[in-house]
Amino acid sequence: MAFSRREFIKSSAAATAAASIGVNLLSGSKNNLFADEANTWHKSVCRFCGVGCGVMIQKKNGKVTAIKGDKENTINNGHLCVKGFYLHKIIQAKSRLLHPMVKKNGEFEQVTWDEALTTVANKFNEIRKNHGPDSLAFYGSGQAETEETYMANKLFKGCIGTNNVEGNPRLCMASAVGGYLTSFGKDEPIGTYEDIEKTDLFLLIGSNTAEAHPILFERIVRHRNKNPHVKIIIIDPRKTPTDQVADLHIFPKPGWDLEILHAMAHILIKEGYADEDFVNKHTVIKGNDKDFTWDEYKAFLETYTPEKAAKTSSVDAEGIIKAARMFGQAKTAMSMWTMGINQRVRGVWANNLIHNLHLITGKLGVPGSDSFSLTGQPNACGGVREGGGLCHLLPGHRLVAKPEHREQVAKVWGVPVENIQPTPGKHTVAMFEALNSGEIKGLYVMCTNPAQSLPNASKYWKGLKDQFVVVAESFFPTATTEYADVVLPAAFWSEKEGVYGCTERRSQYMEKVTEPKEEARWDAFILRDLGKTMGFEKYFEKYNTAEDMWSEYISLTEGSDMDLSGATYNRLKKERGLVWPVPSESHPGTYKRFTDGDPLYDALPADKKAGRRMYFYGKPDGKAVIWVRPAKGPEEPTDAEYPIALTTGRVLEHWHTLTMTGTVPELNRAVPKCYVEIHPKDAENKGIKNKDQVIVETRRGRLQLEARVIDRPIPGTIFIPWHWEEWMANVLTIDAVDPGSKEPEYKVCAAKITKA
């Protein structure tokens, strides 16, 4: 090729033609240089992580043939990571589930849709009649569309009458929800991705942004390269690819970083970086059992000196002091974290302590300053946190415990209000424990793979095996379908329309590009039809399109803190997503919450806002809370028997349980199998060489895999990516949960490693 792609695009007048040619060039093909007129491009959102990149889907001869970044999308500006690039291969994967099947005599048999739905409906009705509604449960997903979760919620909470509705966001985002609610009073971040280009300092804690959120990482790097004064602090027990940009890296022992955050607050206050004016006007200080004054808080922090924190978390005290000074000296600061903070027995507390840093320095509510939690799944925020897909929630940030909330929802759903139970159902780990004990007898799993993704997974296989389990999936087989009694083929991404809500409160519309393959059906319609078959015809008659469901859902958000009433399908189809609150169709969406520009803040009476720049309307007096939380280590610290800390995570090329990325040869080639990363020092002590087979053992299970001797984890820590069913890292992880958020501690447990 004589010209580079960039030069070609520059020289080409027809932008659209150039874009499609660009994709053809990318795939390395010479023959299709000129765009086929039959190609059409459709706007959608990437199926993978929670960043919410806009993609354009190419359709040709009724098939999805290519994916490219959407240049008009403000999140990714046309950039994509490699997982997104190969999405079209996943649609055509051989492992797609194409027909409904029922297990008869231990073997799956293909049946008609009618038979499958009748089987499920009869069984569910029988269980409901004999054992009560609470013996049924639903387990959904942060990858399901908002409409799908909405249907499940209505069927289970509104019609069947059980609050046993959970989803995998419990395993990934629950602690962030708890952190936001307790600190700021309302769930989800205050700012948006726009802050990335405005900030002076990034604090990345418990996040391997480069691999887990590549597009955001790219934006961070781009911003830093343009502005050399921008600093990046990383707190993570593992040296990850994110490290290439770090100005300062603190490597705490896994699970011991709470003290570091306290010590940073200690230095910030001691050295005069605290904004006491902001603290006085906008915050109250609370402990677990009593209220604190500013001086009492200072006295509390006195006990958390950098030296002490350095000792417990085995880091360098200098590093902590330096990090605190960098945080204090920067004009604006943005913290970002993911599972390293959330998946912990003290996940909510860790979240609180990060928010504290921003509250005491007043680095909040201004452009470039935010305490920003990154989401792992494309619709964990949109469908499950906002849509109410957890056992204590109802749509629109509502709670089942509040009578007025139940009434509002029952009225819109058109169901008797008594149907919605006032007490929260079982959270995920309790739900699968109840499945083991037989308390729950029927489970509907949608779009997720709990047999592999639950912590201490092998413990929960018994329940999945014993009880009646329905799995609605796009792929077969998965670890979960093995235990299913009925599998229902679900339409995959691009075969259905719907809305995904990403990390930054942005809801984006996805177009239906092709018909579902073979007999696959849209999950929301499967649930609707199941509801009808179970005898709830009149409650599900009104849903004929995705728009019917979305319009009803956004009517439930009217006037709430997450007002989506201006985000109609009509508008979402045209725009690249809208950031709530969007109270009317003419409203552009909200950049910062709790401050000027937030419609809820603007509507407040002037006397409430007097003399302050933020009003946390979810809290009494609009005051955020600085939480005084004592530091605590992991549930299972290392000891003489299990001397090494095990942490699990992801790689860039793969996603979750491999049902999608495992079908792409190019991605499999790059990372074909599981491995355990071990520091050269530890490896030497154990006599382990690179690529040796080793056995990793915890109190819950053992796993044989290949050793990768590399200086990425700190000494005393090993790392295993958790994607493979064959090398299932979750047989090792611990199922202890955070008492507040009920999120399990995937990130830390004690292990031992020996040569096989």
Next chain:
Amino acid sequence: MLFFRKTESDNGRSENYDFFAPTGAADNASFLLLCNKSYNCVTACPYEAIRVKRTEENSPFYGYPVIEPRTKPCYFCVDFPCIKACDSGALKEINIRRQTRKAFIDTNRCFAYNEFVCQTCFINCPETGAIFFNEENQPIINSELCTGCGICVHACLKEEPAINIKTH
């Protein structure tokens, strides 16, 4: 020149990937001269990375042991069993420091140079600093550090690798 590339086949894609002589070969001419086709290195390689070339009958390497990094790269064993097994003198440990094969990136095809975010070669590279990123987040090879092992070629996420091993 230790590097060969097969001509593109009829459908416009090259079917066979690039290959190079096993680690420890001095240069092409002396390797072909010295190698006695005992295939001891093929037997010794624990990764089965060294294979006998049985494609392209016209290639001077036909029938000789080679490494095709797209199939299996060289993992640089600490004790080099391939070199130990070589009784002809074609592979010598002293040549490793002299060899000039390095990775090169085809920027026309590389994901990172074409508006995708990809770091696979960087993440898989066992030699810290051999691949680094420029301001546009695009990978660049540091020829001083690159060992030419081909692990990046093996891992490259393109259908056809956008990174290849060539000699200076």
